[in-house]
Amino acid sequence: MKTQDLIRRLAQDTPPPPFSERGVTLATVLAVVACTTAFLSLAGTRSDLFAAMLSPLVATKTLLPASLFILSLKAALRMARPDRAPSHALRPLLLLALVAALMWLRAFANLSPDQRFAEVGAFSLSECVGFITLLSVVPAAVLIARLQHGASMSPIRSGALAGLAAGSGAATGYSLFCVQDNPLFFVTWYGFAILLVSVLTALAGSRFLRW
Amino acid sequence: MSPADDEWSVLMRAALGGDARAYARFLADVTPVLRAVVRARSRDLAWDQQEDIVQEVLLALHRKRHTWQPDLPIRPWLYAVARHKTVDAFRARGSAVHLQIDDFENVLAADEPADGLAARDVAFLIGRLDRRSAEIVRSVGIDEEPALAVGERLGLTEGAVRVVLHRAIKRMAAIAKGPRA
Structure with missing residues (x-):
């Protein structure tokens, strides 16, 4: 086809609706809230939720993944536009990783050797990693489907960010159920579950976010 | 912001509002620029293959035009998409693009080749x-x-x-x- 013919044809198409950050955010938050609410209404929140939340350490278990959710979702949205530099959006994520690492080290220093990994067991691990992964499936799928409407310059990185957002959103909800308040446990295993989701969505991104 | 930048942004803004004529003009205006970019990167490609890449870039601009934010200048967006798709196109063609057409290059560049298909059955x-x-x-x-x-x-x-x-x-x-x- 001659280029001028192609242009004539393209010009006849009706314009698509604009890519809307607000729409993507809304859909993702809805998916996270729906999945975790369904989970919490079946499994219940921890019985001492309100008392426990007064402890800064327990509150961080919820706040840390919640901030990761907000920041990674913002970064994923930024990367969905070709002309926005993603590097600015990635820096706060590093800061968050640093906070998590410091919490881990502080807990390691403060706890006696037999307390450090007392909660680690086959059941607690599969419960924590299993539920967080499971709860992030729908949000991850929703977010990636929405990001297809965007135009990411690096589909793998966009996919990974989508997984960070979905995984941390799921972890935020799961933290209201979880009774492991030792940072050595939750930083490690929440982190592991979130990164696992992120690796999977990076692979999905390389397939579904190309254009 | 250069005047041309302004003009393209205005055209595309109208295009996204449903103005087909503005859109056709926008695409026609950017095509020579895209052609120059592609040609600069692919001197060893035949004219029609360069034009294929130009058309792939045009299609990408078309399919992703809603990702441009109308309150920003369009050039950074345009060049980002064009660069991305040009690199993609070369990668997709891989090593198969090394053609021995240097001898014909001047001829091909000089006269716009006929549609090729038209003459065939x-x-x-x-x-x-x-x-x-x-x-x-x-x-x-x-x-x-x-x-x-x-x-x-x-x-x-x-x-x-x-x-x-x-x-x-x-x-x-x-x-x-x-x-x-």
């Missing part, structure tokens, strides 16, 4: 396509039916019809050229 070429592509080439490419209507008949979106058409025509061009490449 189009029916024969269509016969070599799969059934769906053949149908699309026949109805959109030859009978000038609107892509939307054809898409509805075949259960495809308008955009998908254009992509199939674009690829089918490339395939036909390759067949017409024979096993040379």
